[in-house]
Amino acid sequence: xxxxxxxxxHLVRRRGQEAxxxxxxxxxxxxxxxxxxxxEEGLKFMVYLQKENIIDESGMPKExxxxxxxxxxxxxxxxxxxxxxxxxxxxxxxxxxxSSYNEQFFGPGTRLTVL
Amino acid sequence: xxxxxxxxxxxxxxxxxxxxxCNHSTxxxxxxxxxxxxxxSQGPxxxxxxxxxNETNEMASLIITEDRKSSTLILPHATxxxxxxxxxxxxxxxxxxxxxxxxxxxLQVTL
Numbered sequence: 001x002x003x004x005x006x007x008x009x010h011l012v013r014r015r016g017q018e019a020x021x022x023x024x025x026x027x028x029x030x031x032x033x034x035x036x037x038x039x040e041e042g043l044k045f046m047v048y049l050q051k052e053n054i055i056d057e058s059g060m061p062k063e064x065x066x067x068x069x070x071x072x073x074x075x076x077x078x079x080x081x082x083x084x085x086x087x088x089x090x091x092x093x094x095x096x097x098x099s100s101y102n103e104q105f106f107g108p109g110t111r112l113t114v115l
Numbered sequence: 116x117x118x119x120x121x122x123x124x125x126x127x128x129x130x131x132x133x134x135x136x137c138n139h140s141t142x143x144x145x146x147x148x149x150x151x152x153x154x155x156s157q158g159p160x161x162x163x164x165x166x167x168x169n170e171t172n173e174m175a176s177l178i179i180t181e182d183r184k185s186s187t188l189i190l191p192h193a194t195x196x197x198x199x200x201x202x203x204x205x206x207x208x209x210x211x212x213x214x215x216x217x218x219x220x221x222l223q224v225t226l
């Protein structure tokens with residue numbers, strides 16, 4: 001039973017380019033969360049999605065960031081016109097539908113470096 | 116969600132029990148205590164959770180005080196692989212809420 005998969009594991013972009021981060025949740029999990037961890041800082045919630053719906057985007061920056069979780073395929077976190085401050089580790093987590101408690105399973109993360 | 120207070124760091128000798136405290140004095144009656152950990156550079160990992168009774172699983176034990184204002188995570192026989200940052204998180208009964216991570220406790224297990 002494969003865990004949460006994220007790709008790429010490492011991504012290098014120049015300022016102004018776009019970054020696309022992908023997350024494939026565990027089988028049977030319809031809840032996906034994205035968290036960001038800036039260097040030497042804690043994890044911060046960004047967005048929570050269920051299939052085709054954004055449930056909570058209270059942690060998403062207002063500009064340049066977007067997320068989707070289509071009916072088919074992985075969840076995508078998209079960062080347009082990246083800046084150096086976007087350099088961070090981005091973690092995706094998934095939760096099983098109908099879970100009785102909040103055990104989120106995390107992927108290995110994508111390390112984004114903006115040059 | 117209630118705020119939590121944890122010591123920034125702790126040391127523990129390998130093979131000994133690691134007792135990680137957490138204060139959550141403003142916890143509400145229907146809020147749970149969750150523990151996650153993050154081993155260096157990896158994604159966080161769920162450890163255990165509880166409401167008011169003590170809980171035990173294959174990874175750890177959770178002791179919650181009777182007034183629920185504090186709790187202790189116990190790793191009974193710490194190993195080097197338990198070196199990580201441990202996060203105590205208090206959240207409501209909704210099972211799909213976002214996780215709000217504080218600064219956690221950096222546990223260093225030594226030989």
